[in-house]
Amino acid sequence: QVQLVESGGGLVQPGDSLRLSCATSGFTFSNYYMSWVRQAPGKGLEWVSTIYSDGRTTYYVDSVKGRFTISRDNDKNTLYLQLNSLKPNDTAVYYCAAPRQAYIIPEPVPSAYDFWGHGTQVTVSS
Numbered sequence: 388q389v390q391l392v393e394s395g396g397g398l399v400q401p402g403d404s405l406r407l408s409c410a411t412s413g414f415t416f417s418n419y420y421m422s423w424v425r426q427a428p429g430k431g432l433e434w435v436s437t438i439y440s441d442g443r444t445t446y447y448v449d450s451v452k453g454r455f456t457i458s459r460d461n462d463k464n465t466l467y468l469q470l471n472s473l474k475p476n477d478t479a480v481y482y483c484a485a486p487r488q489a490y491i492i493p494e495p496v497p498s499a500y501d502f503w504g505h506g507t508q509v510t511v512s513s
Contacts, residue, residue, distance in 0.1 A: 389413040389502045391483045396507030403473050403511070409466040409483030409504055417461040418489035423468045424497050425479035426506075432497035435481070436468065439492070446495065451477075473511045480506040 395407040407423070422437040436457040437446045445457050456469040466483055484500035486493040493499035 391504035393483050393504045393507040396509045398510045400513050405470045407468040411464045416464040419485050420492050421466045422484045424482045424484050427479040434495045475511045478511050480508050482506045
């Protein structure tokens with residue numbers, strides 16, 4: 388059974404940093420392209436970032452480029468998202484997501500993902 392469990396969210400001030408983690412189990416993590424997706428209050432899901440299975444290639448939505456860094460530890464079956472220079476409009480529930488099949492590069496849209504964690508809340512407020 389595929390399980391994705393996010394952690395690391397919290398309430399921070401603008402300009403602060405957070406590191407989100409996603410612990411995974413039930414599938415061969417190292418074979419999957421993994422992503423982070425977020426949902427701001429009252430808005431739809433927004434793809435944030437994707438990392439290739441080997442960790443060497445990453446993609447970001449324009450609004451977080453230069454501030455967020457996605458990474459992974461295939462030995463620990465864990466995905467990360469480092470959030471720096473946080474802004475109030477980064478406030479959202481952040482989800483870890485995986486496509487149904489291994490070795491498939493998912494489209495940068497929420498509908499490309501079949502497995503989701505429960506999410507972790509990030510609130511940026513002064």
